[in-house]
Amino acid sequence: MRLARIARAVAASLLGAAFAGAALALDANSATQAELESIRGVGPALAARIVEARRARPFADLDDLKARVRGVGDANLRRMRDDGLDVGPSGRVQTFTGQAASARAKRERGAGRSAAPRP
Numbered sequence: 826m827r828l829a830r831i832a833r834a835v836a837a838s839l840l841g842a843a844f845a846g847a848a849l850a851l852d853a854n855s856a857t858q859a860e861l862e863s864i865r866g867v868g869p870a871l872a873a874r875i876v877e878a879r880r881a882r883p884f885a886d887l888d889d890l891k892a893r894v895r896g897v898g899d900a901n902l903r904r905m906r907d908d909g910l911d912v913g914p915s916g917r918v919q920t921f922t923g924q925a926a927s928a929r930a931k932r933e934r935g936a937g938r939s940a941a942p943r944p
Contacts, residue, residue, distance in 0.1 A: 852913035853890055854883045865908040866901050884912045 851860055853875060861872035874894050884890045887906060891897045897905075 850911050851909050853887070853910055854879055854912055861910075864905050864910050866904040867910075871896050886912050 851864060853861070858869070858872045858876050861867050861875055862869060867875070871894070874896065875890065878884075878890070878893045884893070887902060887910070890912065891899075891902045
């Protein structure tokens with residue numbers, strides 16, 4: 826009985842630690858300025874520059890952030906990455922629209938034809 830309780834407690838603590846690491850990740854493409862400021866190495870001015878740069882277009886990855894935001898160098902980027910800053914899927918362009926390209930092309934070609942019934 827006691828061994829089972831200990832095993833459950835250990836499993837719960839390990840599970841909690843796994844989720845705690847996931848909760849600390851912060852997406853540079855969706856974080857607010859205040860959330861960005863919670864990252865070590867990011868102050869109010871740098872957070873404002875990050876927000877401004879992503880308004881033009883989302884960051885593709887952290888190297889893109891480094892290239893586009895003044896004040897982000899190798900050491901600062903490493904520190905921010907270690908503290909949980911990341912770029913999520915919002916930085917990637919989604920091209921799938923829900924139907925195959927061939928079906929979409931057929932539909933678009935059909936839209937250009939006249940509405941007269943076929944003989």
